[in-house]
Amino acid sequence: MDPRTQATYTLPIGDKTLSIQIRNLAEQANGSVLARFGDTMVHATAVMSKNEKENLGFFPLMVDYEEKYYAAGKIKGPRYIKREGRPTDEAVCNSRLIDRTIRPLFPNGMRHEVQTIATVLSWDAINEPDILALIAISTALSISDIPWNGPVAAVRVGLIDGQYIVNPTYEQRLKSPLDVVFSVMRKKGELLINMIEGGFNETSEQSIVEAYKYAKPYLEQIINFEEQIVSAQGKKKFELPSRVADKEFAEFVEKQLKDLGEALYKPLKTQRQEAMDVLRAELAESVAQKYPEDGQKLVLAGEIFDEMTDRVLHENVLKHDRRPDGRKLDEIRPLYGEVGLIPRAHGSGFFSRGETKALSVATLGAPGDSQLMDGMEITGKKRFLHHYNFPPYSTGEVKFLRAPSRREIGHGMLAEKTLLPLIPSVEDFPYTIRVTSEILSSNGSTSMAALSAATMAIMDAGIPLKRPATGISLGLITGDGAYKILTDIQGPEDHHGDMDFKVSGTREGVNMIQMDVKIEGITEKILADVLERGRLARNHILDAIEQVIAKPRAELSPYAPRILIIHINPEKIREVIGPGGKVINEIIMQTGVLIDIEEDGTIFVTAEKPEAGAKAVEWIENITREVKVGEIFQGKVKRIMAFGAFVEILPGQEGMIHISRLADHHVDKVEDVVKIGDMVPVKVIKIDDMGRIDLSLRDGLKEMEKENKK
Numbered sequence: 001m002d003p004r005t006q007a008t009y010t011l012p013i014g015d016k017t018l019s020i021q022i023r024n025l026a027e028q029a030n031g032s033v034l035a036r037f038g039d040t041m042v043h044a045t046a047v048m049s050k051n052e053k054e055n056l057g058f059f060p061l062m063v064d065y066e067e068k069y070y071a072a073g074k075i076k077g078p079r080y081i082k083r084e085g086r087p088t089d090e091a092v093c094n095s096r097l098i099d100r101t102i103r104p105l106f107p108n109g110m111r112h113e114v115q116t117i118a119t120v121l122s123w124d125a126i127n128e129p130d131i132l133a134l135i136a137i138s139t140a141l142s143i144s145d146i147p148w149n150g151p152v153a154a155v156r157v158g159l160i161d162g163q164y165i166v167n168p169t170y171e172q173r174l175k176s177p178l179d180v181v182f183s184v185m186r187k188k189g190e191l192l193i194n195m196i197e198g199g200f201n202e203t204s205e206q207s208i209v210e211a212y213k214y215a216k217p218y219l220e221q222i223i224n225f226e227e228q229i230v231s232a233q234g235k236k237k238f239e240l241p242s243r244v245a246d247k248e249f250a251e252f253v254e255k256q257l258k259d260l261g262e263a264l265y266k267p268l269k270t271q272r273q274e275a276m277d278v279l280r281a282e283l284a285e286s287v288a289q290k291y292p293e294d295g296q297k298l299v300l301a302g303e304i305f306d307e308m309t310d311r312v313l314h315e316n317v318l319k320h321d322r323r324p325d326g327r328k329l330d331e332i333r334p335l336y337g338e339v340g341l342i343p344r345a346h347g348s349g350f351f352s353r354g355e356t357k358a359l360s361v362a363t364l365g366a367p368g369d370s371q372l373m374d375g376m377e378i379t380g381k382k383r384f385l386h387h388y389n390f391p392p393y394s395t396g397e398v399k400f401l402r403a404p405s406r407r408e409i410g411h412g413m414l415a416e417k418t419l420l421p422l423i424p425s426v427e428d429f430p431y432t433i434r435v436t437s438e439i440l441s442s443n444g445s446t447s448m449a450a451l452s453a454a455t456m457a458i459m460d461a462g463i464p465l466k467r468p469a470t471g472i473s474l475g476l477i478t479g480d481g482a483y484k485i486l487t488d489i490q491g492p493e494d495h496h497g498d499m500d501f502k503v504s505g506t507r508e509g510v511n512m513i514q515m516d517v518k519i520e521g522i523t524e525k526i527l528a529d530v531l532e533r534g535r536l537a538r539n540h541i542l543d544a545i546e547q548v549i550a551k552p553r554a555e556l557s558p559y560a561p562r563i564l565i566i567h568i569n570p571e572k573i574r575e576v577i578g579p580g581g582k583v584i585n586e587i588i589m590q591t592g593v594l595i596d597i598e599e600d601g602t603i604f605v606t607a608e609k610p611e612a613g614a615k616a617v618e619w620i621e622n623i624t625r626e627v628k629v630g631e632i633f634q635g636k637v638k639r640i641m642a643f644g645a646f647v648e649i650l651p652g653q654e655g656m657i658h659i660s661r662l663a664d665h666h667v668d669k670v671e672d673v674v675k676i677g678d679m680v681p682v683k684v685i686k687i688d689d690m691g692r693i694d695l696s697l698r699d700g701l702k703e704m705e706k707e708n709k710k
Contacts, residue, residue: 068084104516146237208531384434389437415447571597
């Protein structure tokens with residue numbers, strides 16, 4: 001075998017070593033590599049179809065991030081199915097992270113299908129595979145013959161004890177108030193940021209810029225490292241067929257589109273869409289009549305249409321500060337908010353920004369309603385969930401309703417990541433919290449509208465949110481060395497603009513960033529300018545939200561369950577549960593409550609009705625009550641033996657009355673004094689080392705006589 005197909009390259013990054021192996025394992029793929037950090041290993045492949053997909057208005061790229069249970073030495077899944085199934089939300093978000101990084105670097109107009117797959121083969125529980133997967137896919141694409149303008153480099157940055165660190169471990173990430181991934185490419189010797197994904201805890205904009213400055217030397221090293229591998233292992237890139245229209249045809253199409261600017265600048269989305277659709281239809285008809293034998297001309301005409309739309313938008317913004325709906329560059333569309341829209345919901349919030357409208361509903365549940373996490377990396381419970389739904393009617397379309405798409409999962413996580421640092425701890429508020437956001441109408445930045453609606457729903461529910469949060473989508477228009485930032489982008493500014501920069505948080509700082517670009521990338525200065533614009537926009541939207549609801553309601557909704565918390569001796573847990581769950585199931589059946597028990601003896605009783613909760617708590621307290629010598633109980637005779645009677649003094653707790661303590665006089669037979677089912681007053685006279693309780697009916701009767709004489 002050619003030795004060039006078997007090579008290992010290493011690069012120290014911080015206190016770790018990145019290893020890239022060219023092993024030719026997937027030899028029928030266009031490119032493949034093995035990448036490794038510690039004992040975390042990822043296999044990445046890149047494949048391109050041999051033929052173009054015709055009549056597509058988009059680039060058919062598929063990016064898959066595959067978690068394998070064997071990578072962590074686990075056998076997971078339900079009892080009868082052990083094969084990996086639908087990807088976890090974390091895997092979906094990792095696929096989207098990689099997609100947003102590599103997509104803008106493919107040539108414009110590319111219509112060959114491309115698929116990249118990152119398979120996690122080994123996971124050491126220390127090193128994250130997502131960054132490794134991104135670097136591996138970048139290298140696989142770079143050494144392949146697939147047209148691509150990489151490589152890209154990526155690192156994760158954390159903050160521990162005031163010091164930035166690169167690629168923190170899982171344990172370090174839990175302690176860090178800052179967890180951000182930066183990805184860059186290099187153009188003319190300059191690093192350009194082409195993707196950011198980050199979660200923060202009300203972090204200042206300046207700290208985020210400083211985090212990027214810290215990351216730059218490491219990113220430069222990784223770019224150099226990948227270029228070294230490409231120079232030794234890279235294949236000649238495939239030459240795409242020419243798609244350049246001849247001058248005569250281009251002029252013909254442009255003449256047909258003389259009204260494009262007027263159509264693009266209709267103030268309302270529906271008006272704009274209708275006008276643009278009419279233009280497309282008329283163009284297709286004109287091309288078909290003039291070139292009836294050349295179907296390729298229709299494809300070229302569509303591409304020229306998109307190019308001209310880009311050009312019109314860029315020229316109007318850069319030269320005249322003119323946006324399609326007439327707003328100023330930093331102007332946010334009209335805002336409206338409302339709470340309490342849904343009468344029986346625990347909390348609801350409606351938010352609109354122009355034609356983008358979102359309705360969020362907050363629901364409170366018992367601790368046991370939390371979501372169980374059982375993936376390759378993450379196991380445990382998740383008590384705060386935000387789910388985002390994007391029904392077809394929100395865009396005026398007709399489609400089948402299916403399982404949540406990758407986009408819906410990813411957008412839902414943005415609000416969840418923003419709100420999580422603001423949600424009260426389980427010790428202060430033990431509820432499981434689920435917020436569901438329904439997008440009712442879409443015209444740009446629905447994910448940030450969902451966040452605003454979710455914030456209001458949470459406060460309407462009386463959940464003690466630390467402070468309200470919101471977010472905004474910002475765009476970018478570049479050309480001839482100049483750039484303009486657009487606040488609150490909508491349809492054409494997103495589709496034909498150069499960037500979508502979502503940033504969210506509170507008045508105190510940033511909680512989430514997600515950025516992707518359609519150009520090579522942005523500079524450090526643009527990053528700082530966009531963050532500042534985002535801060536101003538965030539405060540403006542918070543002003544509007546706080547006019548509707550400024551802080552969480554003082555009381556929970558009357559329709560929300562109430563959680564009562566009691567603490568018992570952990571050794572008494574078995575008594576609450578009972579043999580085979582008999583006791584706890586009886587409590588639940590008789591009262592209708594939900595009961596969750598922690599190992600430390602904390603018990604959560606969740607009840608729809610206060611009286612049911614109080615009854616269950618009293619029941620549990622009686623079961624777990626520590627009986628003391630000298631106490632008097634009204635007990636029920638449960639069993640009779642020749643030597644005495646066993647009496648239940650508390651639920652699940654019995655004591656024995658010896659025959660000698662049944663009365664002041666001699667008793668021949670126990671049945672002469674008590675019978676099964678009798679309620680009798682008894683006094684606790686002794687508890688031995690084994691917890692056995694001795695009772696006295698004789699002394700119990702005497703104590704009752706004393707009480708009656710008072």
